[in-house]
Amino acid sequence: MSDVLAKKHESLAMAKEIMNSLKGMFGQPEWSLRHEAIKYIYTMRMKEGTSVREHVLDMMMHFNIAEVNGGAIDEANQVSFILESLLKSFIPFQTNVSLNKIEFNLTTLLNELQRFQNLTKDSKEGKREDSQADQGKKQRKKHKETSSWKRLSEGESTLKVETGEMVSAKAVIERLVKSGLLNQLEDNSLPPCDFCLEGKMTKRSFTGKGLRAKTPLELVHSNLCGPMNVKAQGGYKYFISFIDDYSRYGHVYLIQNKSDSFEKFKEYKAEVENE
Secondary structure, three states: OHHHHHHOOOOOHHHHHHHHHHHHHHHHOOHHHHHHHHHHHHHOOOOOOOHHHHHHHHHHHHHHHHHHOOOOHHHHHHHHHHHHHOOOHHHHHHHHHHHOOOOHHHHHHHHHHHHHHHHHHHHHHHHHHHHHHHHHHHHHHHOOOOOOOOOOOOOOOOEEEOOEEEEEHHHHHHHHHHHOOOOOOOOOOOOOOHHHHHHHHHOOOOOOOOOOOOOOOOOEEEEEEEOOOOOOOOOOOOEEEEOOOOOEEEEEEEEEEHHHHHHHHHHHHHHHHOO
């Protein structure tokens, strides 16, 4: 301390009084510190490549400066300021908090943001490794040497030899047979599969014509149904229908037993003949 300042403060007995006097003379006013801290909180945005932990701790320090100088901000608003200051990569985190109305304190928020940043970092590294692996496969494929042989596909009759020439597969097999190399092989070829052949057949339109009765009662379609759970009045629990193929008229009769079917047919026949 200079002699001038020492002379000025020699009358003060307490160190706190001296500090307050020096702060009043040379220190920054509380309102100025509060204003700068609040301005920083409102305008601060997280920088690309910065750790979210460093960013949140920096914001918390300025919350403390504002509070010490009379500009206290409640914890809920502190959380809101931190969320608003994050990078665009944290939009999924912000959306989840907003939609699910999650309430954080500063400690929990810091832990969750660090966990989210680590997850996104691992995901990006995984995609980068996959991309590098794909590029490696493409390069290996480009440098892959041409094989000296390949399996013939169905219908192919030529193959490519090491010299690059195309030769007849049939001619090669004939030479192997003549040289005796294929004499020991057994012919285990299977017969053609009938079901496979039928499945490959193309569908053809039906050219046949259905038979149609030319006179009444020449062809009658009948159907017997029952027994029914509830008997009809008179004890009937079956019914039988007759349809004349010629007229296409149908008749339905109630019967008590299946054995009554023939009698009902006689009744039906007589009725049709009398029409």
